[in-house]
Amino acid sequence: MKTRRIVVPLAAGCLALAACSGGGDDDTAGTGPEAAGWHDEIEGGPLEVGVLSAEGTPGLGILRELADGLQADYEGTDVTLTFANTDARPGIEQRWRSGDPLDVDYGMFDGTNPALTVWADDGALLDLRPYLEQDDPDTGEPWLDRFSPAVLEFMENPSDGGIYGVPSELSLHVLFYNAGLFTELGIEPPRTWDDLLAANTALQAGGVDPIAVTGLFEPYMGMWSDHLWLRTVGYDKARAVLTGGEGHITEDPGFLEGLEMLQQLRDDDAFLTGFEGTDFTAAQAQFFQGDAGMILMGSWLVSEMADVIPADFELGVVAFPTVEGGAGDQGAVMAAPQVISIAAESEHIPLALEWARRLTSVETQTRRAEEIGEVSAVADVPSPPGIPGIDQVIADAESLEPRDYGITQSPAMEVIYPEIARLLFGEQDAQQTLERLDEGLRRVHGN
Amino acid sequence: MHRAAQRRIIIPFLLPALLLLGVFFLYPLVRTVDISFTEWTRTGSSSYVGVENYTRLFDDPGYVNALKNAFLFTLVGGCMLFPVAIAIAWALNQRIHGERFFRFVVFAPVVLSAAVVALMWKFVYHPTLGLINPALEGLGLGALARTWLGDASTALPAVAFTTVWHGIGIWVVLLSAGFERLPPDVLEAGRIDGAGEWRLFRSVMLPMMRDLFRILVVLWIVQSMQAFAFVFIMTNGGPYGSTDIVGTLMYRVAFERYEFGYAAAMGVALVVIMLVVTQIVNKVMKRDELQY
């Protein structure tokens, strides 16, 4: 596909050098250096790297040390770390569109999400496969072999088989529980749905709300329906219906089953008192304060809350409970790797590759696991000690499935999560929810 | 005679402002309209789709809901804002003790960022850790306790209240400058005639400030119809769309779904709607001469 920019930049108007740098010579676009021996081609130069960690956080500290190392090893290197997360994305992506991309950036590619393969399809990203297949100078093995095979589908573009990103970390969606409280009340960690219901009852008997959740951020409530449908419907089927527009939600009984299980939690008053008006920071804090026994959240929860977790808090994690007799995937874990990509137009591709190589080295990944609690997608990296049990979750996972079926980046978002919220808030029961979902999905998918 | 001389200054006086407006606003606006007739991909490629984005708008219950909520937000917020702002501005122009202090204090919240103010009010509204529900229970009014932001019937007013609390200083500054501009001899004459302050306020001050009021109401409508920050931070449109306004919807369409063409159409349609509404308000609030 050819990009048509609405307006061709006027070269004469480019007084601000920064605005034009990197955008320039189109003849270099898309063609990186020879794959063999790319490592010998590294030359120092300016490198702008997108980062997800804000100023003043430990995560940024590690990246800054990585940048210092690169600057020390290659003369003339000047690494700029540009914040490229969430609210900064609109500006960053506009720079990509205008031919002034960052050399290395997050969030530009996800092979499992059609909304996120467009940059690769348009030739904006460097195909990393040739470089990943070269032997790593440190280990003597192909760089690609470092990564867990489970994340390959996130890195690979289904349309051309190219690899357009490498994961710097992995977020797994897991059920956190207050292990100290569970021991005290004699509750087993919930492996199955029946365990979960039993745990709810026991926690309530102990005077604790079972499950912390926020009512002010719908995708976090939607995590519950996402996971239930994973178990009662299965990933591929659910994805096809919810975001793919193939078939209808009424056709697979698993959808209603999942909604009914969610309704049961609501009817049992399993959610934190006042969750409807509690924002996610407060909900998470209340979990760590012992107001609630469990919370379903991404593995980032621990690094996010690191500062405020009480010293004596005992944390445990399990995979989302299995549903006996459920028609879906019982061993699947929902995950989202954070993938970095390299601009095809970057003027310092070998240097950018070296950044990616160092960031995904066992050494750096181990530091990130130990110091900031990130789960790594690189083999031989220990799981973060701050999340006891996560290693078991990873070992037991039969597959990693992309979180949220791509709902948040599709028009189905306007339909699905609001209806789940209505169900949780007691506005409607499971059957009504299904009907409204059916109506809404038929509308947005036009089927 | 001086009218003719005056006419010579029209263009030179207007030109610099219009030039800036043309380059940095009108020209981008024209391009936005252009985009609204296309289907934009995330990478910036576009194809012309005609009015499809506009026809789609009116079948989109999300947009209709967002418009409805935007009107509601404007109305509810306006009812919270104007009576209080006018009362405060008027009070500040009465010769009261500590007027300088009060003036400062009313303005002060404006300087806090929306992020910090929103966070504070989220805590104030918090159902169990907050200030409102425990206070209500303490007063024996526990039945009035709500989950505020988590209740579809109270969330919008709650966010509107926060917005008004944060921004009221600006309106007070403007209104109070309006009160200050009133000719003192007229008021003095009224007082000498034995008119009470309420009477003066109603029959002298309000009519004299009619133009300013009209402008401020129009400004409020235009501003609140595009409100974004507090809703985005406090409820992000929830619970289930009950606080979703055009600003938050456009943000999602543009930056989560990357449908810029559609988002641009939403924006352009909003502009047209606001133009119509402000014209109507202008007509309604204008009784006297026809100036614009």
Added chain:
Amino acid sequence: MSSSTDVRPAPAAGPPTPPTARRRGRGGGRRRGSDRAPFRRFHLIIYLLLGAFAFSTAGAFAWVFNVSMKTNNEFIGTRPWTIAEDWRWENYSDAWSAANVGSFFGNSVIVSVSATVLGVVLAAFAAYPLARVPFRGSGVVLSVFLLGLMVPWMVTFIPLYMTMQDLGLLDSRLGLALVYATYNLPFNVFVLVGFMRTLPGELEEAAAVDGAGPVRTFLRVILPLMGPGLASVSIISFLQNWNEFFYALVLIHSPERMTLPLGLFQLGQAADYGTNWVTLFAGMMITVVPVLLVFALLQNQVTKGLTAGALKG
């Protein structure tokens, strides 16, 4: 301020009363006693209303300050309303460096001040003919300005970005200041038109009789009477420019040209995704103080100073 109505001229020109002597003293000395109205019963309601508002504001600032003195653990771990256990001034030094206050502050001052001055001056000139010189098309021009307030940034920022790129103004403080000034204009014009229309129509005639040309009339007669209005729009423009975040985020990407809200944004992100709330609150206090000072200055000097000073000359 508002109370010293005696410093303003009678509307139809005529020799203005000289402004009150320098009001430097505190308390009662600031004003002549007779200025203050005798207590009336409805004043009670005023005090109640203002008192409630003052209480909420004071409470809010006290809360922000209190949180800025806590540890994150305290903030999240205890009820949000408890008093900080210890005074942790180091939060302020953390915020100072994390938000890059040292280097961003200067950019914020340069951009906000120049944009405010430009936006207010151009708006004052533009507002005058719109408010007081009837001409064909004045309604249309005013509508164009009004339109400037109506367009949501979420959808115009891409074309604006492209325009700035074409002009070579991306990633420059000049570009940002011009954009800010432009987006101040409609509001300023609109408000100033409102104020100018409240002035009595005989002003120009009187000036013309005295032989003053229209430019001189505007500068010498109209502008001085606009003191409170100009001060208001200056305060509001400055505030908007000082706090503006989105255009700064999109149009600036070199750290050496960034403004304070971008630093505060970093702190906000550290709070959202790392619960580092206390630094955000300390950063908030740091960035708020200059604005409060500007307001206090403008409120006490400009509002009166402009009116009184201009009348003297």
